[in-house]
Amino acid sequence: MRNFRLKKSLSSIVLVIFFSLKSFAWGPEGHTMVVEIAMNFLKDDVKKNIQSYLGDMTLAEVANWMDSVRSNSDYDFQKPWHYIDFAKGKSYEPSTDENIVNRLIITFNELRHKNVLCNDQVKRDLLILLHLMGDLHQPLHTGYDDDLGGNRVQIQYEFTKTNLHHFWDEDIIDSGKISTQSCLQLYQTLNPATFDTIEGIHFASWMEQGRLLLDSVYSFPGFILDENYFKWSKMVVEKQLLLAGLRLAAVLDKLFYIPAPVINTAALTSQYENGIDAADAVKNAGKIVTVCSRVFGIRNSDKVSMLNLGAKYPNSTLTVVIFAKDRINFKGNVEELFADKNICVTGKVQLFNGKAEIVITKPEDIELK
Numbered sequence: 001m002r003n004f005r006l007k008k009s010l011s012s013i014v015l016v017i018f019f020s021l022k023s024f025a026w027g028p029e030g031h032t033m034v035v036e037i038a039m040n041f042l043k044d045d046v047k048k049n050i051q052s053y054l055g056d057m058t059l060a061e062v063a064n065w066m067d068s069v070r071s072n073s074d075y076d077f078q079k080p081w082h083y084i085d086f087a088k089g090k091s092y093e094p095s096t097d098e099n100i101v102n103r104l105i106i107t108f109n110e111l112r113h114k115n116v117l118c119n120d121q122v123k124r125d126l127l128i129l130l131h132l133m134g135d136l137h138q139p140l141h142t143g144y145d146d147d148l149g150g151n152r153v154q155i156q157y158e159f160t161k162t163n164l165h166h167f168w169d170e171d172i173i174d175s176g177k178i179s180t181q182s183c184l185q186l187y188q189t190l191n192p193a194t195f196d197t198i199e200g201i202h203f204a205s206w207m208e209q210g211r212l213l214l215d216s217v218y219s220f221p222g223f224i225l226d227e228n229y230f231k232w233s234k235m236v237v238e239k240q241l242l243l244a245g246l247r248l249a250a251v252l253d254k255l256f257y258i259p260a261p262v263i264n265t266a267a268l269t270s271q272y273e274n275g276i277d278a279a280d281a282v283k284n285a286g287k288i289v290t291v292c293s294r295v296f297g298i299r300n301s302d303k304v305s306m307l308n309l310g311a312k313y314p315n316s317t318l319t320v321v322i323f324a325k326d327r328i329n330f331k332g333n334v335e336e337l338f339a340d341k342n343i344c345v346t347g348k349v350q351l352f353n354g355k356a357e358i359v360i361t362k363p364e365d366i367e368l369k
Contacts, residue, residue, distance in 0.1 A: 025082065025138040027170035030241060031063040034134040036180040037245025042252060043336050049256040053123045066131040081128070082135050084207060085145035092208055100141065104132050104203040111255045129251065136203065137244035139217050139236075140165045142210040150217075157225040167225070168217070168237070176234035183242040201251055210240070259340040260294065260369075268292040268344065268369060278310035281318040281356035284349045291318055291358070292344040292369065298335050305334040306357075309345075319357040320345050326361040342369040 026034070036059055039047060054062055061068075066082070069075040077098075084099035086092070096102070107125045114122045135141045143149035143165075150164035160171060172178070213236060220229050269275035272290035281291060293309035296316060300306075303324050310317030320343075322334060330337060344367045347358035360366060 025135040025141045025169055026241070027173065028060065028064045028067070030138075030170070030173050030178075030237075031067070031131060031134045032060045033173075033178075033180045033183060033241050034137075034244045034248060035059045035063040035130050037183055037242060038130075038133075038248040038252060040180075040184060041246060041249035043257060043339075044332075045258065046253055046256045049258065050126065050252060053119060053126055055123075062127055062130050063134065064131065065127040078128075081132065083141040083143070083149055085143050085149050087146065088144050088214070092204060092211075094204070100132055100136055101203050101207050103128065104136065107132070108201060108203070108251065108255070114255070130248065133248040133251065134241075134244050136206055137210060137240040137247075138168060139210045139213040139240070140168050142207045143214060153218075153223075155220070155223050155225055157230060164217070168233070172230070172233050172237045175230070176237070178234065178238050178241065183238055183245070186238055186242055187246075201254065206247065257340075260342045262294075263342050263369065265292045265294065265342070268342075272344070272346075278316075278318045281310075281349050281358075282351070282354075285351050285356065286349065288346070288348050290344055290346045292342070293318070294342050295338045295340060298339050300335065307334075307338055307343075309343075317356065318349075319352075319355060320347075320366070321357050321359045323359070323361075329361065330363050338366070338368075343367060344369055 025031070039059065042050075057065075066078060070079070080098035081100055081103040084092075084101055092101075107128050110117065111122065111125050111129065114125075117125075140150040147153050148165075150168065151166075153164040155162065155164050155167055157167065157171065157175070162171060216232070216236075220226070266277060269277060269290065269292040272292075274287070274289045276284055276289045276291055278291050278293045281289075291309060295307050295309065296312040297308045298305060299308070299313060305322045305324075305327060307320035307322075308316035309320060322330070327334060345358055345360065346365055347360050349356050349358055351357070
């Protein structure tokens with residue numbers, strides 16, 4: 001055990017030296033934060049699915065794998081994947097070049113067909129995705145080619161002299177004491193609509209949003225950065241780390257979520273004494289019945305969660321209602337428990353604005369199938 005700990009300590013020292021000599025997006029702490037943030041928003045079964053490929057690697061190890069192998073010349077072919085640089089004032093033009101946008105698109109498409117890949121290939125693609133989603137949200141990894149994404153721009157902040165790229169990679173995080181917790185606290189203060197995370201996967205658009213920050217990133221006199229610049233840059237970095245984590249979670253959910261299998265709900269419902277089809281719920285108003293259906297969507301608010309049965313909203317034929325005061329009775333988030341799952345729900349059908357609904361107060365009223 002002591003030898004193992006000694007080896008781990010020596011490995012950590014080597015990594016510290018390695019990272020101090022090279023400039024990487026966010027540095028090891030920032031990349032780890034992105035993955036940690038994503039894990040906070042993933043469904044439990046998605047986490048388990050991902051972990052089955054990653055084995056016993058820690059979040060820090062998987063988040064920084066692409067940087068940790070840079071010292072190995074066998075991986076030199078991956079170096080262009082970390083960034084995309086083009087001239088100021090130019091618009092992004094799709095190409096076949098080796099860059100971060102193209103590599104993310106390739107990796108995403110490969111993982112969409114992971115069932116025909118060997119486990120080692122899925123693991124490698126996962127390691128690439130987990131890292132590059134962090135790189136994509138560091139503005140200077142989508143920077144200008146004439147200064148190598150800020151690497152040639154010398155700056156000073158307080159008593160530290162470095163280059164602009166490194167300042168954005170690591171110094172802002174270190175000096176600003178940015179953490180996973182501070183990013184998650186920021187999330188609580190912002191309108192979720194602020195974050196474009198779920199409506200499609202758009203790597204090029206996400207890259208272009210980062211480019212829009214560059215005018216402000218370069219907005220400082222001389223080469224000395226003042227306190228106002230630092231306060232602004234800290235706010236941007238915190239938000240970009242959060243945004244990277246949220247978008248990474250959305251990508252992983254899309255790639256690794258396994259919905260419940262399609263089942264014959266009519267046959268399942270027929271096994272219950274008072275079983276009815278969801279389409280017949282309105283006709284059974286006032287009766288205690290059992291309905292089996294796939295959950296086609298969940299609408300949440302501070303006051304209520306509504307599960308759509310029979311079809312997607314607004315065409316659902318029955319709504320299962322769980323009021324906020326009763327959600328505490330359920331072990332876990334309602335979305336994670338029931339989204340895209342097959343359920344049988346038992347309760348009294350009532351009408352609300354002409355639509356059928358069943359209000360439930362305890363988990364025993366819903367069976368997962």
